[in-house]
Amino acid sequence: MVAITSPAFKENARTALADPGLQKALGTAKGAFLQRRAQAVANLPEFEQLRDIGRNIKNHTLANLDFYLEAYEAKVKAAGGQVHWCSTADDARAAVLEICRKANARTVTKGKSMISEELGINAHLEAHGIRPVETDLGEYILQLRQEHPSHIIAPAFHLNREDWEADFRRLHTDLPPDRVFAERRDILAEARTKLREKFLEADVGITGANFLIAETGSSVIVTNEGNGDLTQTLPRVHIALASIEKVVPTLEDATSLLRLLARSATGQDFSVYTTFSTGARRPADLDGPEEYHVVLIDNGRSNMLGTEFQEMLRCIRCAACMNHCPVYGAVGGHAYGWVYPGPMGSVLTPSLVGIEKTGLLPNASTFCGRCESVCPVKIPLPKMMRHWREREFERHLTPATQRGNLALWAWFARRPGLYRMATRAATTALGLLGRGKGSFRSMPLAGGWTAGRDLPVPEGGTFMARYAKEQRRR
Amino acid sequence: MTREAILGAIRRGLKRGPLPADQQAMLGGRLATHPRHLIPARSRLPRPDQVALFIRNVEKEFGTVERVPKAEAVPAAIADYLAAQNLPSRFPMAPHPELTAIPWSSRPLLEIEQRRAEASDQVSLQHGYAGIAETGTLMLPSAPERPTTLNLLAETEMVVLRASRVVGAYEEAWDRLRAESRDERSGGFMPRNIMFVTGPSRSADIEQTLELGAHGPRRLHIILIDDDPAALPMGDATAPPPVAVPGGPAAPGD
Numbered sequence: 001m002v003a004i005t006s007p008a009f010k011e012n013a014r015t016a017l018a019d020p021g022l023q024k025a026l027g028t029a030k031g032a033f034l035q036r037r038a039q040a041v042a043n044l045p046e047f048e049q050l051r052d053i054g055r056n057i058k059n060h061t062l063a064n065l066d067f068y069l070e071a072y073e074a075k076v077k078a079a080g081g082q083v084h085w086c087s088t089a090d091d092a093r094a095a096v097l098e099i100c101r102k103a104n105a106r107t108v109t110k111g112k113s114m115i116s117e118e119l120g121i122n123a124h125l126e127a128h129g130i131r132p133v134e135t136d137l138g139e140y141i142l143q144l145r146q147e148h149p150s151h152i153i154a155p156a157f158h159l160n161r162e163d164w165e166a167d168f169r170r171l172h173t174d175l176p177p178d179r180v181f182a183e184r185r186d187i188l189a190e191a192r193t194k195l196r197e198k199f200l201e202a203d204v205g206i207t208g209a210n211f212l213i214a215e216t217g218s219s220v221i222v223t224n225e226g227n228g229d230l231t232q233t234l235p236r237v238h239i240a241l242a243s244i245e246k247v248v249p250t251l252e253d254a255t256s257l258l259r260l261l262a263r264s265a266t267g268q269d270f271s272v273y274t275t276f277s278t279g280a281r282r283p284a285d286l287d288g289p290e291e292y293h294v295v296l297i298d299n300g301r302s303n304m305l306g307t308e309f310q311e312m313l314r315c316i317r318c319a320a321c322m323n324h325c326p327v328y329g330a331v332g333g334h335a336y337g338w339v340y341p342g343p344m345g346s347v348l349t350p351s352l353v354g355i356e357k358t359g360l361l362p363n364a365s366t367f368c369g370r371c372e373s374v375c376p377v378k379i380p381l382p383k384m385m386r387h388w389r390e391r392e393f394e395r396h397l398t399p400a401t402q403r404g405n406l407a408l409w410a411w412f413a414r415r416p417g418l419y420r421m422a423t424r425a426a427t428t429a430l431g432l433l434g435r436g437k438g439s440f441r442s443m444p445l446a447g448g449w450t451a452g453r454d455l456p457v458p459e460g461g462t463f464m465a466r467y468a469k470e471q472r473r474r
Numbered sequence: 475m476t477r478e479a480i481l482g483a484i485r486r487g488l489k490r491g492p493l494p495a496d497q498q499a500m501l502g503g504r505l506a507t508h509p510r511h512l513i514p515a516r517s518r519l520p521r522p523d524q525v526a527l528f529i530r531n532v533e534k535e536f537g538t539v540e541r542v543p544k545a546e547a548v549p550a551a552i553a554d555y556l557a558a559q560n561l562p563s564r565f566p567m568a569p570h571p572e573l574t575a576i577p578w579s580s581r582p583l584l585e586i587e588q589r590r591a592e593a594s595d596q597v598s599l600q601h602g603y604a605g606i607a608e609t610g611t612l613m614l615p616s617a618p619e620r621p622t623t624l625n626l627l628a629e630t631e632m633v634v635l636r637a638s639r640v641v642g643a644y645e646e647a648w649d650r651l652r653a654e655s656r657d658e659r660s661g662g663f664m665p666r667n668i669m670f671v672t673g674p675s676r677s678a679d680i681e682q683t684l685e686l687g688a689h690g691p692r693r694l695h696i697i698l699i700d701d702d703p704a705a706l707p708m709g710d711a712t713a714p715p716p717v718a719v720p721g722g723p724a725a726p727g728d
Binding site for chain 1: 479489657659
């Protein structure tokens with residue numbers, strides 16, 4: 001698995017906020033996603049109904065997950081493919097390596113896959129003398145920079161055009177150093193040429209899967225670049241990596257979810273390439289891989305079933321939640337410290353790697369609720385972040401001062417008369433102290449809070465006092 | 475065994491054992507009947523408007539469409555397109571009977587090779603299985619007569635599609651495939667690969683700004699043969715674009 005820096009979320013966030021390059025990139029990218037999604041949703045009057053349908057399809061599948069996985073496996077076998085069941089990341093890495101070794105693979109091309117990041121496939125292959133080549137444009141530059149994705153569908157979200165140009169000049173040393181990148185498309189054209197060689201020389205192609213289909217034994221990928229299709233069409237062996245919750249019953253179920261996916265993700269009506277792969281090359285076919293393997297991975301998902309986090313397994317990885325998250329928009333994806341950033345990551349990461357190291361993530365939320373309101377399968381993300389906060393508190397993982405203050409507040413809150421008296425006294429005192437100032441720049445015992453913002457001076461009485469007055473007036 | 479361990483863990487999570495036979499039969503029935511969900515009304519249109527919607531959506535996604543009255547007109551349309559784009563007149567073509575039956579000899583300068591695509595090809599000609607009006611999407615199932623590489627390797631992909639193969643929604647295309655396709659190996663209907671293609675390839679990975687021509691074709695050109703009299707454009711060319719009417723005439727396959 002990739003290293004985790006989630007325990008350092010606060011430091012990561014501070015660094016991110018002070019990084020001008022990152023802030024510029026976040027500023028450029030943020031609005032585009034929101035606007036495009038809003039437009040796509042506005043153009044489909046049935047979108048809200050489809051969200052309910054998407055939620056129901058996923059709920060039905062999860063409730064019968066064992067049945068649908070067995071049905072899926074039978075169909076893959078019938079189509080001449082193989083399914084490799086893997087409980088852990090170790091199992092999955094070993095399965096992938098073994099398939100590559102049997103194929104005598106030296107070069108492996110890869111389509112974009114978050115589960116591959118979760119498993120750390122690239123490092124494992126490299127350690128065994130096999131060269132993995134990322135072919136998604138964003139993943140390609142991150143591999144050159146030895147970085148991880150900062151976004152689940154736009155991996156190079158944190159980079160600016162200047163970064164691309166500088167990295168291509170630094171690393172494509174066989175090309176003239178004084179070549180001109182007049183347009184973004186010149187960068188794209190150079191990557192296309194470079195990667196075309198790799199597509200042709202690869203022995204194995206590894207992709208992820210957006211869906212698995214029990215009815216037909218198919219794996220589905222969606223891409224805009226066509227890199228995933230070249231990856232799974234040209235090499236002799238195709239490996240699809242998929243976690244167990246990717247399965248859906250039928251083509252009709254997948255179709256309904258696909259209507260939600262691209263609109264929620266990039267604001268497209270449909271991705272450029274939506275491809276269903278079912279087994280290996282048929283005898284008379286002129287192209288396609290001779291072997292088709294599915295590495296089916298649990299790696300912590302089955303532990304989420306039957307818990308308050310089961311609904312997280314509905315996630316179709318569209319990234320709408322992070323695109324609409326004010327915290328993600330301020331600090332970017334790397335600050336979260338593991339594979340999955342943003343609201344979905346703040347729920348999923350503790351589920352997969354434990355709350356001990358990741359307690360700060362479900363706390364890094366304002367609970368504004370935008371993530372849930374745009375989620376295509378209606379995952380109650382804020383509610384689940386709150387569940388993680390509760391678990392963290394129950395297990396005494398929260399710091400002593402925080403626990404102490406919460407206990408103090410709880411003591412007051414259980415004594416309404418005393419609570420109202422205390423808040424009334426505090427409000428009156430602050431009102432007097434700050435009269436004419438409008439706000440306090442600093443406050444004893446609240447330095448952490450006022451370091452980043454001013455505290456407004458209270459005006460008038462407390463909420464309860466005003467509420468009582470309104471009631472009397474009626 | 476890992477497989478049993480995972481299935482066991484799932485059942486423990488769901489707090490039950492393997493499903494009883496009657497529930498398995500019910501779920502098996504759902505797989506066999508594959509019920510449809512809500513289908514957006516936008517593609518439920520009279521035939522001429524459905525084909526017009528398909529074309530509009532292809533163009534919205536940066537593809538191009540040329541309508542020709544009959545198969546005999548395809549060679550001239552292709553020759554003119556290639557000349558206009560300054561592209562070579564030699565290209566691989568899907569060895570599909572509908573394409574090989576086209577009278578190519580009317581344009582002797584076209585050098586057509588029936589084969590899969592190779593990396594050096596600049597242009598390819600594919601056979602379109604179906605068009606989906608809902609999003610302007612081509613459905614291209616793999617077959618010996620429809621190699622997948624023709625969708626991917628050339629910078630310019632041309633596709634010949636008959637207007638009678640344009641349907642409203644994806645579900646109608648699935649039903650056609652179920653009715654028409656047999657896969658020897660699996661005994662089912664799914665070929666090895668089905669690509670749904672909506673416009674030419676693109677990437678927005680550089681500053682979330684769209685650029686056409688990533689790893690797949692930079693241009694997607696569809697030659698649409700008007701073989702369906704019911705789908706021909708209606709007389710008034712100035713009519714406003716059609717609006718989908720919920721509850722309007724049902725599309726074929728509804």
